[in-house]
Amino acid sequence: MRTIVVAGASLAGLHSVQQLRNQGFDGRIVVIGAENHAPYDRPPLSKAFLAGTLAAEDLALAEQSDLDGWSAEWRLGVRAERLDRAAAEIHLSTGEKIRTDGLVIATGGHPRTLPGAEHLTGVHTLRTLDDTVALRADLRPGARVVVIGAGWIGAEVASTCRDLGLAVTVVEASPTPLARALGSELASVCTDLHLDHGVDLRLGTGVSGFAHTGTKVTGVLLDDGTQLPADVVVVGIGIEPATDWLHGSGLPLDNGVLCDPGCVTAIPSVVAVGDVARYRTPAGHVRHEHWTNATEQPAVAVRNLLAGTTLDTFRPSGYVWSDQYGVRLQLAGETAGADEITVVDGSPDDRRFVAEFRRAGLLVGVLAMNNAKLFGRMRRQLTTA
Amino acid sequence: MITACAVDDLPVGESVRISGDVAIAVFNADGEFYAIDDTCSHQDASLSEGWLEGCFVECPLHAAGFHLRTGIPTCLPAKKPVRTYPVVVQDGMIYVDTKSHEAVA
Numbered sequence: 001m002r003t004i005v006v007a008g009a010s011l012a013g014l015h016s017v018q019q020l021r022n023q024g025f026d027g028r029i030v031v032i033g034a035e036n037h038a039p040y041d042r043p044p045l046s047k048a049f050l051a052g053t054l055a056a057e058d059l060a061l062a063e064q065s066d067l068d069g070w071s072a073e074w075r076l077g078v079r080a081e082r083l084d085r086a087a088a089e090i091h092l093s094t095g096e097k098i099r100t101d102g103l104v105i106a107t108g109g110h111p112r113t114l115p116g117a118e119h120l121t122g123v124h125t126l127r128t129l130d131d132t133v134a135l136r137a138d139l140r141p142g143a144r145v146v147v148i149g150a151g152w153i154g155a156e157v158a159s160t161c162r163d164l165g166l167a168v169t170v171v172e173a174s175p176t177p178l179a180r181a182l183g184s185e186l187a188s189v190c191t192d193l194h195l196d197h198g199v200d201l202r203l204g205t206g207v208s209g210f211a212h213t214g215t216k217v218t219g220v221l222l223d224d225g226t227q228l229p230a231d232v233v234v235v236g237i238g239i240e241p242a243t244d245w246l247h248g249s250g251l252p253l254d255n256g257v258l259c260d261p262g263c264v265t266a267i268p269s270v271v272a273v274g275d276v277a278r279y280r281t282p283a284g285h286v287r288h289e290h291w292t293n294a295t296e297q298p299a300v301a302v303r304n305l306l307a308g309t310t311l312d313t314f315r316p317s318g319y320v321w322s323d324q325y326g327v328r329l330q331l332a333g334e335t336a337g338a339d340e341i342t343v344v345d346g347s348p349d350d351r352r353f354v355a356e357f358r359r360a361g362l363l364v365g366v367l368a369m370n371n372a373k374l375f376g377r378m379r380r381q382l383t384t385a
Numbered sequence: 386m387i388t389a390c391a392v393d394d395l396p397v398g399e400s401v402r403i404s405g406d407v408a409i410a411v412f413n414a415d416g417e418f419y420a421i422d423d424t425c426s427h428q429d430a431s432l433s434e435g436w437l438e439g440c441f442v443e444c445p446l447h448a449a450g451f452h453l454r455t456g457i458p459t460c461l462p463a464k465k466p467v468r469t470y471p472v473v474v475q476d477g478m479i480y481v482d483t484k485s486h487e488a489v490a
Contacts, residue, residue: 015461018461041462043428044428048428048429060464061461061462062461062464063464066464291447292447292448295461295462321446323429328446330445330446372430372434372435372445372446373433373434373435373445375445376434376435376436376443376445377436380436
């Protein structure tokens with residue numbers, strides 16, 4: 001291979017470039033990044049960067065010297081628009097076509113939106129640095145914030161808004177968010193964090209629309225007929241994998257780019273990593289939307305890409321963390337399939353504990369709140385599938 | 386000099402966090418004592434809660450590794466080193482010389 005294109009210049013794309021060089025690829029690397037920014041870290045977007053306590057330059061994922069050392073061509077502010085498989089070309093939004101021998105798909109995803117929000121100001125999603133800057137500008141003193149979705153992003157945004165002294169309502173369609181992953185008891189410990197910090201929490205409630213004056217949002221309409229007044233609305237209901245540009249390429253797509261267990265697509269010279277990659281496991285195809293996954297998959301995908309065949313299969317650590325309301329949550333393994341959940345240290349009431357998740361007696365997952373040390377020890381004892 | 390703890394209270398493989406103007410983490414790596422900044426140079430996490438392996442500690446939040454002797458990170462996401470401090474053992478006590486932290490490139 002002489003040229004490899006990495007489509008996507010965020011965490012998974014950056015790690016792919018690093019892996020290509022670390023694993024000895026000395027050809028041309030072209031990185032296509034839809035955003036104007038050099039690779040930056042997204043987790044602080046809902047936390048310190050939104051709060052204004054972390055500067056944009058501190059989000060950089062790599063030093064300029066690292067980027068220079070990898071000598072890749074960074075095409076930022078440019079989208080990959082089409083993969084022409086027959087010609088082995090990537091068509092860019094600039095009209096340019098890049099001929100390539102290999103492709104790493106790391107295009108991530110787009111936040112889901114709600115119908116009716118398209119033309120309203122004051123309604124936000126949170127995925128990019130620019131999204132955060134726009135949201136922060138709306139978080140003026142006294143603003144009433146409604147967060148739709150009580151997942152990690154929704155919870156972290158709600159927490160940051162409370163720190164800023166704003167009134168926050170969190171609306172969540174599920175009556176028991178996180179219950180499938182954490183079991184009902186520990187899931188409610190997590191959702192109780194909202195109540196501990198004065199959030200108006202509406203569980204089991206769907207959103208039917210928005211109230212507005214002109215194009216400015218003024219409220220959120222709920223399924224039960226309630227209207228919540230709102231100056232700012234944050235929609236945190238997950239992402240859609242960014243695969244639009246691959247339609248017509250011949251690559252199998254289904255809620256992501258379908259891959260074998262080694263992140264290799266139906267074309268051996270095309271691999272997929274990060275939020276967009278849906279790889280095969282014994283339990284079916286799986287896609288992860290987590291930071292650590294985006295740092296772990298490139299090593300395997302790049303090895304298989306350079307080998308031209310699947311030598312390695314991906315084994316996820318399943319590590320996820322969230323900082324919210326002054327509490328650090330850490331999760332690893334496959335907690336969802338557990339048949340036995342036990343708090344082995346501390347107490348949920350004290351907001352400091354470690355719980356183990358077992359299936360057929362085997363330790364398959366660990367959840368910790370404010371106990372990173374014991375969590376770190378226990379996650380190394382996990383039985384990986 | 387600040388007092389960390391008694392030698393007997395820091396067995397091999399263990400660490401302790403000393404709070405102060407700048408929090409410091411002290412490690413017993415196979416019988417050698419090391420002191421470094423406790424806060425990871427990447428994001429807010431306490432390295433004293435990290436995983437100790439040989440002469441390296443892995444951050445408990447994002448798994449960035451740091452060399453205990455030099456403070457230099459071994460991998461992303463950390464890009465900047467943490468400061469290291471001389472450790473003095475005297476009469477069964479561990480002390481850290483916080484005044485003469487060692488600058489690294």
